[in-house]
Amino acid sequence: MAGLTGHPVLEIGDKFEELQNNIINNNKNKEVIDKAGLVVKGEENSNNNNNNQGGERDMAPPTSNSLHRSGSRPQLDLSKAAIQGNSEERDPTILLPNQSDDISHFALDIGGSLIKLVYFSRHEGQSIDDKRKKTIKEISNGSRRSYPILGGRLHFVKFETSKLNECLDFISSKQLHNGRIDSHYWNSEAPNKENAVIKATGGGAYKFADLFKERLGVSIDKEDEMDCLVAGANFLLKAIRHEAFTHMEGHKEFVQIDHNDLFPYLLVNVGSGVSMIKVDGDGKFQRVSGTNVGGGTYWGLGRLLTKCNSFDELLELSQRGDNRTIDMLVGDIYGGMDYSKIGLSASTIASSFGKAISDKKELEDHRPEDISLSLLRMISYNIGQISYLNALRFGLKRIFFGGFFIRGHAYTMDTISFAVHFWSQGQAQAMFLRHEGFLGALGAFMSYEKLGLDDLMVHQLVERFPMGAPYTGGKIHGPPLGNLNEKASIVRLCHI
Numbered sequence: 463m464a465g466l467t468g469h470p471v472l473e474i475g476d477k478f479e480e481l482q483n484n485i486i487n488n489n490k491n492k493e494v495i496d497k498a499g500l501v502v503k504g505e506e507n508s509n510n511n512n513n514n515q516g517g518e519r520d521m522a523p524p525t526s527n528s529l530h531r532s533g534s535r536p537q538l539d540l541s542k543a544a545i546q547g548n549s550e551e552r553d554p555t556i557l558l559p560n561q562s563d564d565i566s567h568f569a570l571d572i573g574g575s576l577i578k579l580v581y582f583s584r585h586e587g588q589s590i591d592d593k594r595k596k597t598i599k600e601i602s603n604g605s606r607r608s609y610p611i612l613g614g615r616l617h618f619v620k621f622e623t624s625k626l627n628e629c630l631d632f633i634s635s636k637q638l639h640n641g642r643i644d645s646h647y648w649n650s651e652a653p654n655k656e657n658a659v660i661k662a663t664g665g666g667a668y669k670f671a672d673l674f675k676e677r678l679g680v681s682i683d684k685e686d687e688m689d690c691l692v693a694g695a696n697f698l699l700k701a702i703r704h705e706a707f708t709h710m711e712g713h714k715e716f717v718q719i720d721h722n723d724l725f726p727y728l729l730v731n732v733g734s735g736v737s738m739i740k741v742d743g744d745g746k747f748q749r750v751s752g753t754n755v756g757g758g759t760y761w762g763l764g765r766l767l768t769k770c771n772s773f774d775e776l777l778e779l780s781q782r783g784d785n786r787t788i789d790m791l792v793g794d795i796y797g798g799m800d801y802s803k804i805g806l807s808a809s810t811i812a813s814s815f816g817k818a819i820s821d822k823k824e825l826e827d828h829r830p831e832d833i834s835l836s837l838l839r840m841i842s843y844n845i846g847q848i849s850y851l852n853a854l855r856f857g858l859k860r861i862f863f864g865g866f867f868i869r870g871h872a873y874t875m876d877t878i879s880f881a882v883h884f885w886s887q888g889q890a891q892a893m894f895l896r897h898e899g900f901l902g903a904l905g906a907f908m909s910y911e912k913l914g915l916d917d918l919m920v921h922q923l924v925e926r927f928p929m930g931a932p933y934t935g936g937k938i939h940g941p942p943l944g945n946l947n948e949k950a951s952i953v954r955l956c957h958i
């Protein structure tokens with residue numbers, strides 16, 4: 463389905479060397495980044511974003527001449543990283559052109575609905591033995607050293623959890639599981655496959671641990687799901703410019719996050735179920751609420767009611783729906799009139815699916831399109847409203863939404879934004895993350911070396927495609943969400 467896909471292209475930009483000179487004292491990192499400034503690159507790069515696509519090979523197992531910084535574990539180098547792909551592209555990769563250490567990471571987030579996999583591969587033709595490879599200079603303990611630049615990219619792949627075998631086959635076919643050795647063995651000359659450990663988060667890391675051992679011979683090092691979500695979100699919000707954006711009434715706008723003023727915020731991860739996490743800092747958070755009415759509810763109920771075969775099909779149906787045939791509106795109750803005394807217009811939904819009881823209609827008399835839209839609206843609005851109430855509990859003004867339910871879908875985001883805006887009287891703001899569904903997997907990926915943000919923030923981060931978020935296209939389908947001003951008067955008590 464066109465437009466329901468794609469992750470953005472971001473580039474972590476130049477001045478790497480200059481910044482390297484400033485990282486001796488980690489405490490100064492933030493200052494360095496702020497002073498360096500963040501540059502937005504123009505669309506001119508967008509035409510080139512696929513140029514490197516063929517130039518890679520899949521990650522190979524580390525060899526005995528794997529290049530490590532002496533005495534330390536391989537490190538992830540995000541300088542000049544560019545997340546590849548435009549708004550229409552599915553699961554684009556992140557280029558890591560300056561990756562010098564021969565890392566062989568991959569990590570999984572095995573959720574209730576989807577398995578998310580992040581893995582690294584080196585560029586083809588940039589092997590360690592390639593004498594033509596570029597080098598970078600790095601100040602380490604006061605001395606300059608050169609390292610080969612292998613280059614490579616991060617890949618983002620997802621599978622349905624119910625098709626775990628496809629994921630195992632994928633890992634096997636790419637030999638990803640042979641590339642990762644337990645950290646205790648980094649300096650070992652002959653890494654042993656039996657020591658292979660992979661990082662995984664999500665409930666499936668527990669549920670399927672034995673299967674991974676049996677099928678791939680690897681042990682799963684389980685990382686806590688909430689830890690990973692927060693680590694992934696904090697990294698993206700601090701390190702990637704234009705990661706977050708608002709989406710209201712079809713209008714999308716990137717938000718400039720002040721690194722020094724990020725916390726606290728509410729992270730709402732809309733996966734199968736919904737977790738609401740108050741984030742106070744790196745590794746500092748509390749899961750303050752959740753709801754079992756989430757992405758799994760939309761997909762599960764939607765499938766039962768519409769007989770759709772895929773989530774995207776269900777979402778696509780909603781774009782042609784008219785929920786007024788099934789939702790009970792205020793106007794249906796009030797004879798076409800507004801209930802203006804409490805700030806409700808005639809077009810406000812009084813009761814989702816409310817008309818299904820009064821009409822003498824059976825399920826098959828309703829259009830699947832209308833059912834899908836009504837369901838999507840009901841669940842998205844509910845999540846937005848509950849999120850806001852939790853933000854209110856803790857005085858949080860910013861709410862970031864992640865998870866694959868969002869799917870970069872305009873109507874979903876607009877509905878969530880509307881609920882937050884309406885109930886907060888414009889005091890709180892819903893924001894969305896361009897890497898919505900990969901927060902946990904990214905957090906697990908970063909946990910290999912416990913790469914803190916301080917390590918990552920030494921690089922200047924540059925946006926390559928300002929409009930490259932997962933996006934469904936400009937048009938908002940479905941019924942109008944209503945006029946915010948029309949309804950604002952009833953929520954006087956809801957200030958944060």
Ligand SMILES: Nc1ncnc2c1ncn2[C@@H]1O[C@H](COP(=O)(O)OP(=O)(O)O)[C@@H](O)[C@H]1O
Pocket residue numbers: 572573574575576577622664732733734735756757758759760761773774864865866867868869899
């Ligand atoms: N291709 C897909 N298959 C199933 N669900 C999908 C798909 N794309 C998006 N979704 C939505 O994403 C939700 C899962 O989101 P995700 O963040 O991966 O959570 P989990 O970790 O629980 O799997 C599903 O419940 C569904 O609403």
Ligand SMILES: CC(C)(COP(=O)(O)O)[C@@H](O)C(=O)NCCC(=O)O
Pocket residue numbers: 572573574575664665687732733734735736737751752753754
């Ligand atoms: C149990 C979960 C953390 C699992 O994460 P998921 O696979 O849904 O991403 C999540 O489904 C959840 O928070 N559910 C809501 C449970 C509740 O608070 O009522």
